[in-house]
Amino acid sequence: MIETDFVSGFARGLRVIEAFGESKPKLAITDVAKTTGLDRATARRCLLTLVELGYAEYDGKFFALTPKILRLGHAYLSSTPLPQIVQPFLDSLSEKVGQSSSVSVIDGAEVVYVARASQRRVMSINLMAGSRLPAYCASMGRVLLAAMPADQARTLLDETQRTAFTPHTKTDLNVLMEELAEVRKQGFAVIDQELELGLCSIAVPLEDSRGRVVAALNIGAPAASVPAGDLAKRYLDDLKAVAASLRLVLR
Amino acid sequence: MIETDFVSGFARGLRVIEAFGESKPKLAITDVAKTTGLDRATARRCLLTLVELGYAEYDGKFFALTPKILRLGHAYLSSTPLPQIVQPFLDSLSEKVGQSSSVSVIDGAEVVYVARASQRRVMSINLMAGSRLPAYCASMGRVLLAAMPADQARTLLDETQRTAFTPHTKTDLNVLMEELAEVRKQGFAVIDQELELGLCSIAVPLEDSRGRVVAALNIGAPAASVPAGDLAKRYLDDLKAVAASLRLVLR
DNA sequence: GATATTTGTTCGTATATCGCACGGATTAAA
């Protein structure tokens, strides 16, 4: 008996959907076959299935996903209490401090935004629910990595391609592990332009009522108006207050 | 030979994912089987496949989606040019007028938000990319319905459960069809508290360079500060200007 | 413009998956 409880056709199809990430709007059959490692015939069958169901369009040459695909992520966002619960807190926090604020969870070595309240844009990239950032150089990522067992975090970081997005980005494994220990000790993480020049942020963990870290909350600010060194002084109390309120609400 | 280009295992799996919508965080095997109409054994195999791939969790009793599911919607948002292209326009528009602004496309009888710039929250519900609203009572929905052939819009509306969310909601099929004709003629749609009391909005179509309507753009405002009758006067020129700019950019 | 390479599609068959039915476990009702 070799794994009878597994629908490989389904798994293959999901691989096909994910092949469209990374700014690849239109893919031909062979492109999909290559990025997924599937046989061309199989990739074609999956793609045509997506078209048949309305999740994709086909112009005879290229396939492109349709907005119906968003139903899948929406199934998560609308079924999980977290985004709905935190959004109002996020809104008032963001308005009070006049900066963008977000909540994210971890998925592998990436941070996934589940809710966000944005003020004037300061980042070049556009963040929204479902957006992803590498955990090792994001404030919420540091917090979430610090919350897991050290060896698990080390393994995760070790397996990650750690790019230096700016001259400030910390990429050395041991340096990062020390950073995580510090974050664990002080209860928050500060990022100073490691992801993008001119942008710094501070994050705290969000615990549920049983004390388990389920997400992270952050505030991002332009380095020009708020130096990284001032972040804790200015925003930590507000962040902690929101975290405390949410601890009572999160089951 | 009947439909050889279709992977029904894949299609079944997607049905399983969508079963988690509508605020159902945790589902047992039988729940999924019921909502999807699949056999229990099949539903179970799909769910275990999701767990195996990390898209879902299983506590021995209930299944719940994980944030990894967002990768699927993210594949669309990051691969489709539309959200990235419109976001900066949305941001500056929203900031200029001091109200929330959004872009959406149509999927069936629903409007799907693909980008949004929000100011202070005025709605009770939380909107973000991937959120859905019934087309018949949303300003962007009216615009998008008006852009399709009348009989197609009529069929879509006829098949839709048209709930009166407020006393102002228009639900009569013929009234709505007349409304669409008016929208088509004047080139914009105004909604006065049909979705939620205290909220009104105005939307215009977004055309690509070939003149095809590919999305809708709106501004929402509290009825208390901006009466519905003033919406066109105050915001239509700004909306039209953005639409004109985007017409040059959208392929 | 001819050849070489890549791409999309079809086909047959070995294999995996589906739906059904059954037994054990769990929960609900009495």
Added chain:
DNA sequence: TTTAATCCGTGCGATATACGAACAAATATC
């Protein structure tokens, strides 16, 4: 506690699907 009612996991036969190869069409290369 007993009974009834679900619910869950598992084989089995029938059916559907994946793979690889082969062919045709399109594209690239020279």
